Amino acid sequence: MFAHNALRRRICQDWQPAIQSSLLYNPAAMRLAIDTGGTFTDCVFVRDGQLEILKVSSTPQNPALAIRDALAEILKEANGSLDVTCGTTVGTNALLERRGGRVALVTTAGFEDVIEIGRQARPRLYDLFVTRPEPLVPREWRIGAEERVAADGKTLVPLAPGETARIVRRMVRLRPGAVAVCFLFSYANPEHERAMARALRRAGFVVSVSHEILPEFREFERTATTVINAYLAPVMSRYLAEIESHAARAAGKRAKAQVRIMQSNGGIVSARVASREPVRTILSGPAGGILGAQYVAQLAGFEQIISFDMGGTSTDVALLEGERRTTNESIVADLPVAVPMLDIHTVGAGGGSLARFDRAGALRVGPESAGADPGPICYGRGEQPTVTDAHVVLGRIPPGGLLGGAFQLDEARARRLMEKARGKMRSVEAFAQGILDVANATMEKAIRVISVERGYDPRDYTLVAFGGAGALHGCELATALRMSRVLVPKFPGALSALGILRADVVKDVSLTVRLAVERAADATRELRKQFAHIESRGLREMRGEGFSPRLVRIERMLDMRYVGQAYELTVAAEGDFVGAFHRAHERRYGYADPGRAVEAVNVRARLTGATPKPELPKSRRAGANPRAALVEPRPVMIARRRARTAIYDRARLRAGNRFAGPAVVVEYSATTFVPPGWRGRVDAYENMILETK
């Protein structure tokens, strides 16, 4: 769709490196973050104290090629040491397209089918033709080992040396690309898993072991997560090796290149660790967006935000409240992933979503998408109306086009084909408005899932709208949810890459303990022991990332519940954590029962090593009048009437400028629509803050 051209912009100056915080961060190295998306690969980097953006076309067949091109483009003038951090979709795509390695699985004998039965439920209730994904490991490749551990960790059936030897022999015959090992209750007693893994590794196999990946209860979720890890290991290590070699080549002979990868939990790790635990990188890309959104919101002074990242085919939403929230109940490609991931909810509605009428006359939008090929009608080849076409018809995306005019839009074509498709709708405009309303309803529902359904009122939050289409929908969506503030960051198209550039090194460790606690003080000693145990493991890993223990910040958390409950709430493991749990329960579910017994189910620790972070500079304040940014006004359909509407060029808006809706703000990689009743201002960091009463 797009010519293979590199588009570069300078976005700020005066970057000062933070204090050196790690042995492995070379202050002389150039720092780069690369976010691979479906259409573009975005790079943000710091050179000569300046933060720059480069966008190159993505290469979906092999995403490393775009990275190679970007590195070549950035470093063509001079080689030098490099510090590259990547957000990657390689893991997600390998899962979605089932292109992972050939995995064998060792389980407790009698439980080989756990991974196939799953939770025994079907994904759709009334679909007689429902299917579920084939297990990643076929039946013949699941081997049962004679062993058994009880719920309290006692060994019921020991794992005999002869049994491990038998299984290793089987594996030698099967020749899998990787082996996953998951025994029942291994979180309570990992001895058997350890012995099995040792034997397999000695025989030269790449092994993913459940108590190393996720020492938590619920065998199906743990097995599935471990298997996904094994499944992705060959793909991911190949990919990362390729990136490392591109980076090394770009750095040149005498310089060093360090490659790190964004994880789904919002932290980064070295390529070496990511190759070993690829399951932790599945939501790598969207995680960068969350970090970016959190950063710009903090600059603007907002702690409580809902991030709204709307791209071409899907939309990612997340709720942040000072801290980023993680969840252990994610589903990716219909498979459960139980390692901590940022709590991101994705829906199949984006700029390219297709609109149609169903048989009984209701208007539907998505989840089918025109994608990049053929794309929306206005791109010149698509035939079916999309959300983007609706915006074009209503005049919200001026025909000047995208990417600073590099990409023209065909409004007449959109209008002509939508006229044919409008069915019984009164007019093309009514049809277009209908498409937007339905798309907004889908996204409103997505935001409700992460807010209202979990006990948070969206009115207390600022909506951070980014991605190619986020700012076109932000204000109307906010209105529907009665949110009164929308923040459109300075560079909506590269926010994910900026987030990645600012990410810290993070290691999550956890263990199921299931400890009854009456009062916090009584359980402290036992918990301290358990925390010390998991933290020593985490600190070892952090040393490998270049952080000595004194440079590591540790957060301790507990998953707690009332005895008898089956799901947990996570609270900080400090002070009166039992009281904190009652309060959290009250807040989330509307009641607490201080008389009821409480248990700590899992201990969790998050180890963080701070990286040097580029900061966006403050701009000098200009006057309130945005006249300098005005371009030719255009008619835009608003509330069924065509009204002359101010169009602003974002590049020429200055800190301190104020304007009122209706207005459209155009910029290089995004468009913002400001409806009547909304007012905009540009803050000191050149974020646009849109507000209504």
Added chain:
Amino acid sequence: MTQSFDPTRLEIFKNLFHSVAEEMGAALRRVAFSPNIKERRDYSCAVFNAAGDVLAMGDHMPVHLGSMPMSVQAAVQALRLDPGDVAVLNDPYEGGTHLPDLTMVMPVYFRGARAPMFYVANRAHHADIGGSQAGSMGLAREVFQEGLRIPPVKIFRKGRVVKDVLALILRNVRTPREREGDLTSQIAACRIGERRLAEMVGKYGRREVETYERHLLDYSARTMRAMLRKIPDGTYRGEDFLDGDGIEPHRLRIAVAIRKRGTRVEVDFTGSAPQCAGSVNAVEAITWSAVFYVFRCLLDEQVPATSGLMRPVRVNAPAGTIVNARPPAAVAGGNVETSQRIVDTLFRALARAVPDRIPAASQGTMNNLTFGGADPRHAPRLRSGQGGAPFAYYETIAGGMGARPGLDGLSGIHTHMTNSLNSPVEVLEHAYPLRVRRYGLRRGSGGRGRWRGGDGVVREIELLADAQVGLLCDRRATAPYGLSGGAPGAKGKNELVVNGKRKRLAAKCSFYAPAGAVVRVETPGGGGLGSLARAPMLSTGGLWVKKISPGRRLESRQSRN
């Protein structure tokens, strides 16, 4: 059929009502205490208009959803529900289905109006509601033996818990703390539904909301009529059998005639067996649920599941039969077993009309398993006196799905009227004195055919303490049928292993077993579809339709065994 509505608004209101039901469900699941609700998700939530028509249901348990309107009706007829009141009920003969399912109904008033504008309701399966057997799912001859029977009463009045009612309920059940937690969560879910609906009316205005309620119901009805139009007119008959009621030694017939003319359909159960001595009697609400489920399956998944769908459908279930039992018949199994067989019977009849859209029989049972006793690992409670804290555990076991035209059936999965999750082994063994010895697929149990039926499951559970065990299963004597020459699925099997000796158990039984005994359940496979010898069938187009002419009972041969 004029389209006087705005298609956009319609879609928006559909989503809004649905998200209210889903939010209620999310709250219920999160707050509840029992694994049965939280891990297994055996609950449902729905939103009703002032007339008691369903506007939206969460994607929960099919057997609950079709029958909830009767709960709302019963509550409204029996009580005056003021703002802030919540009614609870479980009486199968007054709005309920079987006793462990407790339903809560709450009215939603808008700004001082005199009549409610909506009702919200939810239903959850409680692991015990008293009665002669732990788990309240055992053999019985009368509903009185099955547990505590609750007519519509207020458990929440003007925003406060009615303590006497709660105390009365809790005194009659084996695990009161858990029940209290679950009941509280059901009330919380109602209040969340109430709050969300009030917000919605505040935002869109009463008139707009009521207009779109109507449009939504009409839209559902229109969708159903459009689907019915495509089924050839005619009368389609089907019959199938339950193994028995666990008391009398004979099997029980379910018969149906589906008479379809134009855009209307009548579903007539005349000829079904008289109500029986045991507990497999279904009340009318269940039969209604099964019919609703079957016709809902013929529609696109996106269609809003409102009461409007059933407008073109009439159900005739003669009173006094196992599809419309009268008091004091026992009913625990009607909800879980008979409901499945009604679905099998309906699909068998419909296979004659639209063979390219109908699957062979799935396992046709929920394999209900209950354990109860005292857990020696925990200190005894004051009143229970001996052996440890009382426990009651309930689970259902998945089986094979019937083959579909063009697709094999899935293995080890819940089908039709249930979709509850399993309890993880690592949760089960931690919480109860039980040990899972084996949990796997029962290879080769799916019926052979051009498309294979899915395999059932083998599950072995060892008792670590003396316990009362209950089994309520079916398809142990009659196999899940195949269609169009496909073989039937394997029948299920229940066994008890004590000291290494295997003993065959009845499909429905309850007994005391000592610590160390192992209960082994093999669940049925799904039926196959299409004969292996025949050339590949087309799953679309008229060719396949011609192969079965109405009246040629191709598939009935496989089911008799």
